[in-house]
Amino acid sequence: MANIAFLGTGLLGSAFAEAAAKRGDSVTAWNRSADKALALAPFGVKAAETSAEAVRGASRVHLVLKDDAAVEAVIAAAQSGLSPDAILIDHSTTLPALTAVRAERFHATGLKYLHCPVFMGPLAARDAKGSMMVAGPKVLFESVEADLAKMTGRLEYLGERADLAAANKLFGNAMIIGLSAVVADVLTLAQASGVNGEDAIRLLGLFDLNAMAAGRGLNMAKGNFTPSFELAMARKDVGLMLETADDRPMAALPGIAARMDQLIAAGHGADDASVLGIDALARP
Structure with missing residues (x-):
């Protein structure tokens, strides 16, 4: 059983968190609108008051956010709670150019980051169907490959070029x-x-x-x-x-x-x- 966090629990993020909890992971969630995280309690998902609290002790931190600005702001706010070995798994749809800059900056400062956007809606996320693409360091991908495979029907590693999944x-x-x-x-x-x-x-x-x-x-x-x-x-x-x-x-x-x-x-x-x-x- 893994300790993981989901930052952003809109339709897709909440479906991912629910499915992870049903698979037996220990899941903590945070959302700007607290009620969306609290609504996951029946599935065994713990709601955190802050993003830093949500990621404390998590080995994987999944981000399902609106855009680049949200990704930057949420990671900055959560960073104080991240453990040194935590891997950021970003499912957000973002601008390729900004994704590349962000990945380079994170890796330079020691943050472990993979960009993993998906082609799936909430129902597919609950049923582990659809497709997930991954871009980033191969060693990081291999360390979470088995876990990501449980989330999707098809997992595609596109390589180390950080913006390739975004494109x-x-x-x-x-x-x-x-x-x-x-x-x-x-x-x-x-x-x-x-x-x-x-x-x-x-x-x-x-x-x-x-x-x-x-x-x-x-x-x-x-x-x-x-x-x-x-x-x-x-x-x-x-x-x-x-x-x-x-x-x-x-x-x-x-x-x-x-x-x-x-x-x-x-x-x-x-x-x-x-x-x-x-x-x-x-x-x-």
């Missing part, structure tokens, strides 16, 4: 948010066309989205825009979509149309529609 978390969230926006527009088109929304979503099952993302995505990353669906034709289709939607709010397609117009004006109309990603290749 990959943004990649994944961009896909999730972008997909949500496009699906919203599909539902808007369905409404405008008098088609049941659930039927429209079922139709999307005809597509192998993973294969499309892998195939088109790799071609885009390589700068291969050999046409299979010309940008000009794709722009025509987007025009049909916007005309069908009429004055209904759209989440993604108007912005896509505007970008297509820019690229067509720049001479890319005969390239594949994936040329939408061309500017990503122009930067080092």
